[in-house]
Amino acid sequence: MSSKVYFLPWNKKGELYSFLKVAGIFNHVKARNFLAVKIHFGEDGNEGYIKPEYVLPVIKIAKEKTAYPFLTDASTIYVGERSDAYHHLLVAHKHGFSIENCGCPVVIADGIKGNAEKKVEVNMKYFKDVYIANEIYNADGFIFMSHFKGHGIIGIGGALKNIGMGCGSKAGKYAMHHSSKPLVEYELCVGCGNCIKKCYQNALSLVNKKIVMDEEKCAGCGQCISNCALQVFKLDWSEGAATVQEKIVEYAAGVLKNKSSSYINFLTHISKYCDCFRLTKNDPLMNDIGIVAGNDPVAVDQASYDIVNKAFGKDFFKELYPKIDSTVQFDYAEKVGLGTRDYVLIEC
Numbered sequence: 256m257s258s259k260v261y262f263l264p265w266n267k268k269g270e271l272y273s274f275l276k277v278a279g280i281f282n283h284v285k286a287r288n289f290l291a292v293k294i295h296f297g298e299d300g301n302e303g304y305i306k307p308e309y310v311l312p313v314i315k316i317a318k319e320k321t322a323y324p325f326l327t328d329a330s331t332i333y334v335g336e337r338s339d340a341y342h343h344l345l346v347a348h349k350h351g352f353s354i355e356n357c358g359c360p361v362v363i364a365d366g367i368k369g370n371a372e373k374k375v376e377v378n379m380k381y382f383k384d385v386y387i388a389n390e391i392y393n394a395d396g397f398i399f400m401s402h403f404k405g406h407g408i409i410g411i412g413g414a415l416k417n418i419g420m421g422c423g424s425k426a427g428k429y430a431m432h433h434s435s436k437p438l439v440e441y442e443l444c445v446g447c448g449n450c451i452k453k454c455y456q457n458a459l460s461l462v463n464k465k466i467v468m469d470e471e472k473c474a475g476c477g478q479c480i481s482n483c484a485l486q487v488f489k490l491d492w493s494e495g496a497a498t499v500q501e502k503i504v505e506y507a508a509g510v511l512k513n514k515s516s517s518y519i520n521f522l523t524h525i526s527k528y529c530d531c532f533r534l535t536k537n538d539p540l541m542n543d544i545g546i547v548a549g550n551d552p553v554a555v556d557q558a559s560y561d562i563v564n565k566a567f568g569k570d571f572f573k574e575l576y577p578k579i580d581s582t583v584q585f586d587y588a589e590k591v592g593l594g595t596r597d598y599v600l601i602e603c
């Protein structure tokens with residue numbers, strides 16, 4: 256059976272409040288529920304994140320339902336401005352995610368040091384248990400607000416990525432990334448040392464002015480890839496992307512287990528990399544397209560993918576990442592029962 260997915264073109268973005276009501280994505284929200292509105296606040300220097308003005312209608316509707324909405328995200332595993340709650344909250348505030356602008360508090364879901372988590376049993380292909388950020392686990396229900404764009408490891412970052420990777424604790428994020436250790440072309444290294452301080456695992460060191468990676472310590476976070484201008488580090492495309500996507504889906508299954516949820520994807524400021532990175536001079540790569548919403552994360556991501564490709568005229572994400580099949584996540588999510596790739600698009 257197909258899922259209903261709703262689309263609001265970007266030139267009608269002023270109608271977001273009524274669009275969200277028509278899309279029926281608050282039907283699951285109940286009075287006095289602690290409703291986690293999961294979003295990415297954007298790394299310091301990033302501009303692609305969903306802006307606070309678009310959060311406001313979401314919070315307004317949640318409050319009309321007398322729920323208790325809060326904005327949330329969890330700590331990153333790379334060293335940046337969002338790797339603990341203290342700095343994460345400062346960045347969120349800097350980017351405008353204040354109570355005044357959004358109408359609700361911001362809660363970093365895995366605690367001040369990013370180590371507050373709950374174990375959830377899933378019994379799937381890669382994981383028996385997954386580790387979810389504490390206040391995500393404690394939420395009664397979810398609205399996932401996801402910026403739909405490219406992603407350096409899995410090709411696409413949309414709702415499934417926001418649920419699975421975004422809600423995992425640090426330990427969970429390590430577990431999902433672990434199969435994507437970079438390949439290292441040691442001879443290209445000039446020994447500048449820039450990458451070493453970005454490696455939270457202390458897996459990098461210089462020996463005779465050349466970088467050395469300790470494979471036992473490496474957790475596959477990919478930070479060194481984006482922090483070496485000489486491209487000494489490269490992804491092992493042969494298996495990492497598909498495996499990481501399937502692991503993300505298993506984490507998504509753990510997050511959504513026994514919880515109600517709905518999904519809003521923003522097809523705006525579309526970039527090659529996710530919001531953990533500063534935008535490059537080429538971003539955004541196309542004009543803003545619109546907003547996709549629904550109650551099925553697979554259908555919402557599939558529709559977003561199709562709409563972007565239609566706007567581009569061919570497979571946009573394949574052009575960005577020729578060696579990644581980023582639809583593995585849709586297939587696997589459908590297979591494990593998170594939703595369907597089959598959807599009916601209703602344009603508002």
Ligand code: SF4
Pocket residue numbers: 443444445446447448449450451465466482483484485486487488
């Ligand atoms: S950033 Fe690149 S060039 Fe500099 S030490 Fe690291 S691997 Fe070598």
Ligand code: SF4
Pocket residue numbers: 436437453454455456457458459468472473474475476477478479480
């Ligand atoms: S070596 Fe690179 S991929 Fe591995 S943990 Fe360090 S920064 Fe992350």
